[in-house]
Amino acid sequence: MRKILVAGNWKMHGSKAMVDALTRGVLEGVESTPAVDLAVFPPNLFLGQVQALAEGTRLNWGAQTLNPHAEGAFTGEVSAAMLRDFGCRYVLVGHSERRSLFGESDADVAARFEAAVAAGLEPVLCLGETLEEREAGATEAVVARQLDAVIERVGAAGFAQATLAYEPVWAIGTGLTASPEQAQAVHAFLRNKLVALDGTIGGQTRILYGGSVKPANAADLFAQEDIDGALVGGASLTAEDFVGICRGAS
Numbered sequence: 639m640r641k642i643l644v645a646g647n648w649k650m651h652g653s654k655a656m657v658d659a660l661t662r663g664v665l666e667g668v669e670s671t672p673a674v675d676l677a678v679f680p681p682n683l684f685l686g687q688v689q690a691l692a693e694g695t696r697l698n699w700g701a702q703t704l705n706p707h708a709e710g711a712f713t714g715e716v717s718a719a720m721l722r723d724f725g726c727r728y729v730l731v732g733h734s735e736r737r738s739l740f741g742e743s744d745a746d747v748a749a750r751f752e753a754a755v756a757a758g759l760e761p762v763l764c765l766g767e768t769l770e771e772r773e774a775g776a777t778e779a780v781v782a783r784q785l786d787a788v789i790e791r792v793g794a795a796g797f798a799q800a801t802l803a804y805e806p807v808w809a810i811g812t813g814l815t816a817s818p819e820q821a822q823a824v825h826a827f828l829r830n831k832l833v834a835l836d837g838t839i840g841g842q843t844r845i846l847y848g849g850s851v852k853p854a855n856a857a858d859l860f861a862q863e864d865i866d867g868a869l870v871g872g873a874s875l876t877a878e879d880f881v882g883i884c885r886g887a888s
């Protein structure tokens with residue numbers, strides 16, 4: 639049985655005051671929700687602040703990306719070991735904004751995934767097609783290519799502690815959500831690919847859906863067999879909406 643994971647990607651939002659209020663609001667609100675797993679991904683500057691508030695609670699935290707090198711002259715970058723030092727459990731890799739705005743290739747994403755696993759972090763691998771790719775009937779080919787690049791690098795064993803997040807690019811921040819059936823079809827496709835490699839790992843790997851998840855659509859998404867939670871952007875910036883999404887797991 640895969641436990642639902644509700645994860646908040648705060649992107650480049652926040653201030654010390656906002657992070658304090660949001661983290662406290664989430665911790666308080668989730669006391670009355672189903673026992674889902676929880677994570678937030680603040681900007682790196684706020685990791686210490688979230689760690690101080692969340693340590694010893696149900697709330698896990700992680701970073702939005704990492705540099706694959708262990709250390710060195712990489713101005714502006716942060717390594718997997720540094721994230722571990724801040725108590726991170728998870729790290730996002732291959733978010734569509736990293737791919738499209740910062741030029742991360744499938745190979746770059748695979749290197750980050752491998753570095754995360756090597757450091758004991760649990761990578762959340764984001765995959766998804768653009769609108770043009772969907773309309774061209776290329777959704778499965780695109781997510782297969784993105785997944786295969788990582789499989790080639792780490793093999794099935796590399797997914798033992800990993801999570802996938804299917805995030806159709808056309809649904810991120812647009813208010814458009816894939817229908818539960820559309821999402822389920824891609825989730826099943828991804829799971830079958832993992833199962834073909836390793837039945838145990840494929841069966842236990844969580845596949846989150848991301849793209850305009852909100853309290854109103856969470857329950858229908860979570861009811862799908864292969865949707866094991868959500869990666870939430872905009873709606874994770876208010877405690878009420880994030881907690882409302884967790885309620886969808888009941």
Ligand code: PGA
Pocket residue numbers: 647805809810811812813848849850851869870871872873
């Ligand atoms: P959204 O973002 O919920 O604002 O669509 C999701 C994401 O980018 O992870």
